[in-house]
Amino acid sequence: MLADRRFRDKTGSMVTGRVLFDEPMSMHTSMGVGGKADVLIFPDTIGELKKLISFFLEEEISFLPVGNCTNLIVRDGGYRGVLISLEALQRLEIRDENLSRESTGKEEYVGSVCVYAQAGVSFSGIVEFSVRESLSGMEFCAGIPGSVGGGLKMNAGAWGRELKDVVKSVSILDPGAKIREIERKKLPFEYRNLDLPEGAIITGAEFYLARGIRNEIRGKVADIIAARREKHPLTYRSAGSVFKNPPDSPAGKMIEEAGLRGLRVGDAEISGKHGNFIVNKGNAKAGDIIALIAAVQKRILNVRGIFLETELKIIGEEL
Ligand SMILES: Cc1cc2nc3c(=O)[nH]c(=O)nc-3n(C[C@H](O)[C@H](O)[C@H](O)COP(=O)(O)OP(=O)(O)OC[C@H]3O[C@@H](n4cnc5c(N)ncnc54)[C@H](O)[C@@H]3O)c2cc1C
Numbered sequence: 001m002l003a004d005r006r007f008r009d010k011t012g013s014m015v016t017g018r019v020l021f022d023e024p025m026s027m028h029t030s031m032g033v034g035g036k037a038d039v040l041i042f043p044d045t046i047g048e049l050k051k052l053i054s055f056f057l058e059e060e061i062s063f064l065p066v067g068n069c070t071n072l073i074v075r076d077g078g079y080r081g082v083l084i085s086l087e088a089l090q091r092l093e094i095r096d097e098n099l100s101r102e103s104t105g106k107e108e109y110v111g112s113v114c115v116y117a118q119a120g121v122s123f124s125g126i127v128e129f130s131v132r133e134s135l136s137g138m139e140f141c142a143g144i145p146g147s148v149g150g151g152l153k154m155n156a157g158a159w160g161r162e163l164k165d166v167v168k169s170v171s172i173l174d175p176g177a178k179i180r181e182i183e184r185k186k187l188p189f190e191y192r193n194l195d196l197p198e199g200a201i202i203t204g205a206e207f208y209l210a211r212g213i214r215n216e217i218r219g220k221v222a223d224i225i226a227a228r229r230e231k232h233p234l235t236y237r238s239a240g241s242v243f244k245n246p247p248d249s250p251a252g253k254m255i256e257e258a259g260l261r262g263l264r265v266g267d268a269e270i271s272g273k274h275g276n277f278i279v280n281k282g283n284a285k286a287g288d289i290i291a292l293i294a295a296v297q298k299r300i301l302n303v304r305g306i307f308l309e310t311e312l313k314i315i316g317e318e319l
Contacts, residue, residue, distance in 0.1 A: 002038040002061065002082070014051045017042035017088050025074040025083070025316075028066075030145060031278075032237045033286040034074030035316060039082040046089065046118075046179070046203050053201070054177045056082060064315065065201045067150025068122065071239050076286045077317030084201070086149050089118035092129055095206065112211055114168060118204040119149030123156075126207075127221055136212030137166045142221040143228040144240075149202040154311075155189050159224065164189035168206040175199035192244055192311050233271040236279035242293060243276055243308040251308050252276030255296060258303050265292040290314065 002021070011019055019041050025034030043049040056063045062081030066072060096114040113135055117126055123141040126148065130138045140161040144151065152170055155162050164184065171181050175197055188195040196202075228234070243251035255261070255275035263270045264281075266288030271277040278289055293310060300308050 010055065011041065014055065015041060015043050015048045017044040028069045029072055029074060030070040030237060031073060031239050031289065032280050033284055033289060035076045035078030037079040037083045040085060041082055042085045042088050044088045049173065050177050053173060057177065065149060067147035068145060070145045071150065071154055071312045073239065073286050073289055073312060073314045075314065075316035076319040079316040086119040089120035089203065091118040092121050092125060094133065113209045115207045115209055116204060117148045119147060119202050121148045123151060130209060131214060131218050131221060134212055134214040134217065135209040136217050137209035139217060139220045139224060142224040148205055152202050152205055153194050154192055155194050166207045166209065168208045170205045171203045172196065173201040173203050179203060231274060233273040233277050233279050236281065238277045238279050239312045241276045241311050242278050244311045246306050254300055254304055258299055260296055260299060263292065263295065268292045287319065
């Protein structure tokens with residue numbers, strides 16, 4: 001149905017951005033794996049996105065938002081429905097300056113500059129902007145390859161900080177195709193997750209940052225990038241940490257202690273550099289990665305009695 005003329009004409013008239021049919025997701029995921037999505041669509045504006053969602057809901061067409069696909073595995077059989085990339089939503093600006101605790105009346109806001117970013121802005125974009133504008137608070141995001149939308153959905157974090165620590169409010173297109181701006185306090189952030197209703201799409205967010213000294217911020221960012229290069233296997237394709245850290249011990253440490261470094265299924269391999277990374281050594285398939293994940297889960301359950309939950313998201317159909 002999604003490839004038929006009516007769908008093409010209708011969606012084509014709703015967006016000025018690209019509409020790709022039968023698009024191999026291996027071209028888009030950071031892991032370089034994944035079958036074809038029926039449709040991958042790039043709305044240019046929030047208005048276009050709203051029209052699309054209303055249409056998909058009316059026609060009962062499955063859809064899912066994606067960001068930079070850096071925490072995503074699409075199974076080898078592909079995705080039946082429409083994947084919506086918000087890559088074109090790139091607004092990034094300072095909204096309010098010198099909003100003190102007094103002027104907001106909210107104790108928890110300790111920063112003094114409010115920055116708004118649309119969902120498609122990458123972390124590298126926000127971090128560069130922060131350095132340029134001498135704003136401190138986002139340094140921990142340096143080197144995370146995701147987007148604002150995907151990052152908030154994952155409550156991305158590093159070095160003991162998470163996005164929930166710096167976000168003021170999140171704009172969400174809810175399943176009724178209406179946009180609501182929700183304050184952080186009302187958002188159900190969890191470790192590596194923001195619990196949203198099915199079909200909800202993050203369109204942007206406000207962050208509270210603090211004025212700082214540009215060279216100090218730049219230095220901190222450079223240190224973080226250097227530390228990541230040292231710790232992470234960045235010469236191979238990956239999706240970052242595969243498993244969530246259980247409360248008592250980091251997942252990577254458990255995997256290494258269980259002697260699983262180098263374990264391989266096809267071209268998917270547990271990195272020798274970091275136990276919580278699976279790397280694509282060449283031509284891995286999504287199925288290889290998923291089989292390797294299952295093998296690790298089984299082994300850790302046997303030796304430690306702990307089930308390692310995945311951090312990365314797996315979508316789509318088996319071949
Ligand atoms: C080398 C490397 C290092 C990494 N390091 C870290 C790290 O230090 N810390 C960390 O937390 N993560 C890390 N990651 C993982 C990943 O970059 C983050 O989770 C990132 O936030 C995902 O963003 P994305 O835009 O790529 O989301 P995607 O992978 O595209 O999507 C992730 C999930 O979010 C949903 N989603 C995407 N956009 C939206 C939206 N607009 N509205 C609602 N839901 C949406 C998707 O449906 C999917 O379920 C790393 C990844 C790599 C490859």
